[in-house]
Amino acid sequence: MRERRVTGLAGRRKVVSKVATHVALVVASILLIAPILYIVLNSFKVTEDIFKVPPSILPERWTLENYENVLFSGGFGNYFTNTVVITVVGVLLVVVLSSLAGYGFSKLRFRGSGFLFAAIIATLTLPLAILLVPMFIMENATGLLNTQLGLILPNVAVNLPFAILIMNKHFSDIPQELEDSAAIDGAGRFRRWWSVMLPLTRNGMILVTVITTYSIWGEYTLAKTLSTSPYGMPLSVGLTLLKSEVWEYGTLAAVITLAIIPPITIFLLFQGKIVAGITQGSVKG
Numbered sequence: 001m002r003e004r005r006v007t008g009l010a011g012r013r014k015v016v017s018k019v020a021t022h023v024a025l026v027v028a029s030i031l032l033i034a035p036i037l038y039i040v041l042n043s044f045k046v047t048e049d050i051f052k053v054p055p056s057i058l059p060e061r062w063t064l065e066n067y068e069n070v071l072f073s074g075g076f077g078n079y080f081t082n083t084v085v086i087t088v089v090g091v092l093l094v095v096v097l098s099s100l101a102g103y104g105f106s107k108l109r110f111r112g113s114g115f116l117f118a119a120i121i122a123t124l125t126l127p128l129a130i131l132l133v134p135m136f137i138m139e140n141a142t143g144l145l146n147t148q149l150g151l152i153l154p155n156v157a158v159n160l161p162f163a164i165l166i167m168n169k170h171f172s173d174i175p176q177e178l179e180d181s182a183a184i185d186g187a188g189r190f191r192r193w194w195s196v197m198l199p200l201t202r203n204g205m206i207l208v209t210v211i212t213t214y215s216i217w218g219e220y221t222l223a224k225t226l227s228t229s230p231y232g233m234p235l236s237v238g239l240t241l242l243k244s245e246v247w248e249y250g251t252l253a254a255v256i257t258l259a260i261i262p263p264i265t266i267f268l269l270f271q272g273k274i275v276a277g278i279t280q281g282s283v284k285g
Contacts, residue, residue: 036260043067043253050249066254075230076255079238084262085148086234087216090155094163094212095205097156102167102201103193107179117168123161131158132225139226146232151223155216163208170204171197206270217263235259 042050043066045059052060070076105117135154136145144150174197182196198205220236227233230241239255 043257066250069251070254079235083234090216091212093156098163098167101164106171146229170201
């Protein structure tokens with residue numbers, strides 16, 4: 001009888017714990033989604049409805065005027081194009097360089113490799129603020145200010161150390177016997193990296209791709225420092241210029257909505273691979 005009571009009490013506690021967990025997850029989801037939903041709905045409202053008291057969640061008068069203002073005026077196309085180019089090229093460079101470096105540090109042991117790897121990882125501790133002045137001076141001297149390349153290179157430099165750390169762990173988890181077998185079959189070093197090792201680190205590369213995309217797409221500090229003219233500005237900085245004497249909050253909401261679509265889409269496409277990349281790089285199996 002006593003055992004039944006203990007079992008029943010444990011079962012009730014388990015149910016209560018599960019319900020509490022789900023409630024907490026629902027509340028956390030609402031807190032995270034609510035600001036995004038608020039911005040998206042405001043992008044379809046006229047200005048008068050945004051400031052209406054009491055406020056309404058859904059637009060009373062649906063309109064696409066805010067999107068028309070963004071797409072056909074204000075330089076949004078230029079800012080968006082700059083952001084896409086900087087992000088795509090930057091992500092490609094980070095993925096390729098980190099996969100090469102990660103493979104080299106994990107599989108090619110050479111004198112000083114440990115110190116060099118530690119030095120690269122140590123740069124993660126450097127605050128971005130102390131790098132801004134040297135970067136500005138170098139780009140001003142080389143004529144890279146207000147150019148897409150002038151933003152691609154600093155973003156690659158900032159994101160590369162963490163990407164190398166991720167890829168090094170994924171390559172280290174691959175049994176050496178696989179590469180040795182390919183070497184016995186006559187595959188050269190590059191062929192072994194490309195055909196044998198790289199496909200096994202696909203989840204790691206996807207993880208690096210998503211993290212770097214988020215980092216570069218929404219980056220503001222470097223862009224604000226190294227882009228001083230509207231011609232070379234990405235969306236994160238150009239967004240602050242899409243205003244007149246009075247903020248058009250509907251237009252601003254439309255810009256934000258368009259800006260968050262690409263990163264959210266990437267996350268939805270690769271969310272399963274992101275989890276696999278994290279677990280594969282953290283648990284040795």
